[in-house]
Amino acid sequence: MIEQPKDRCWINITTPFNQEELEELANKYDIPLDFLTDSLDIDERSRYEREDDIRLIVINTPLLNETKTGNEAIYITVPIGIIITPEHIITITSHENPVLKLFLDNKVKNFDPTNEQRFVLQMFEQTVFRYLTCLKKLNLKRNVIERELYDSSRNKELRQLLSIEKSLVYFVNSLSSNELLKLKMKRTDFLNIRQDEDLTDLFEDIIIDNSQALEMANVYTNILNGTMEAYASIISNNLNIVIQQLTLVTIILMVPTLVASLYGMNIPLPFENSSMMFFILIVFSITISLLLAWFFRRKRLF
Numbered sequence: 001m002i003e004q005p006k007d008r009c010w011i012n013i014t015t016p017f018n019q020e021e022l023e024e025l026a027n028k029y030d031i032p033l034d035f036l037t038d039s040l041d042i043d044e045r046s047r048y049e050r051e052d053d054i055r056l057i058v059i060n061t062p063l064l065n066e067t068k069t070g071n072e073a074i075y076i077t078v079p080i081g082i083i084i085t086p087e088h089i090i091t092i093t094s095h096e097n098p099v100l101k102l103f104l105d106n107k108v109k110n111f112d113p114t115n116e117q118r119f120v121l122q123m124f125e126q127t128v129f130r131y132l133t134c135l136k137k138l139n140l141k142r143n144v145i146e147r148e149l150y151d152s153s154r155n156k157e158l159r160q161l162l163s164i165e166k167s168l169v170y171f172v173n174s175l176s177s178n179e180l181l182k183l184k185m186k187r188t189d190f191l192n193i194r195q196d197e198d199l200t201d202l203f204e205d206i207i208i209d210n211s212q213a214l215e216m217a218n219v220y221t222n223i224l225n226g227t228m229e230a231y232a233s234i235i236s237n238n239l240n241i242v243i244q245q246l247t248l249v250t251i252i253l254m255v256p257t258l259v260a261s262l263y264g265m266n267i268p269l270p271f272e273n274s275s276m277m278f279f280i281l282i283v284f285s286i287t288i289s290l291l292l293a294w295f296f297r298r299k300r301l302f
Contacts, residue, residue: 010113039081073166
């Protein structure tokens with residue numbers, strides 16, 4: 001890091017900042033103010049824009065949702081604004097971003113901010129790697145939750161699956177937007193790398209990796225949707241089985257109740273004066289109930 005900005009250096013703008021500070025930065029480096037403010041909008045789509053000699057690239061990156069509560073997504077996506085001027089490369093984002101942190105900690109091989117084209121491509125590359133890492137973590141978490149659901153269908157695990165599903169939706173949308181951005185940049189040669197074979201090959205590899213990440217996100221989404229539907233069917237089927245068993249138990253217990261109700265009426269009944277009639281009714285009721293239970297068992301209803 002350096003104390004003051006120099007030509008061909010990287011300037012990273014981090015939170016917190018206010019509107020006055022952004023206006024001051026825009027005036028100091030002769031940057032359109034909306035290049036800075038648009039990059040701070042969490043719903044901003046991936047895109048690029050040019051105004052005179054100033055170029056803006058907005059790319060969405062995955063971020064762990066540290067303020068997650070309830071059924072919110074585990075991961076969200078936030079944009080990073082990359083502003084390329086004739087003198088500097090400026091990055092700005094509304095959250096502390098792990099992709100930028102890799103560059104700040106000098107953990108990216110051959111990182112050189114003076115080479116603006118390679119720097120932007122390396123940022124694209126690390127973004128894709130971050131998506132792949134997060135997708136693998138989400139899939140691992142999904143597998144763990146599924147194993148827990150084999151033993152019990154608790155609301156806790158189902159809510160966790162819902163959070164994973166929301167994260168995958170964010171990833172699919174952002175990866176699709178990023179892929180479209182990169183294809184447009186390649187077609188228009190926005191980074192002016194068409195004559196550089198190494199950078200062109202690197203850009204091609206990044207696009208392929210982004211497509212792979214998008215395919216993984218779609219596959220995991222489809223698997224999760226199928227899992228949620230399967231568990232919904234299982235829960236519904238279990239509920240039907242419980243209701244059916246309770247209904248059969250009610251029918252079996254209805255026989256003694258019916259017999260007792262008949263002999264409880266205040267009208268003359270056969271053998272009502274017999275001293276053995278009580279035991280006869282008990283045996284009769286139990287016999288009929290056992291016959292009903294055997295019948296239902298034979299029909300595999302129990």
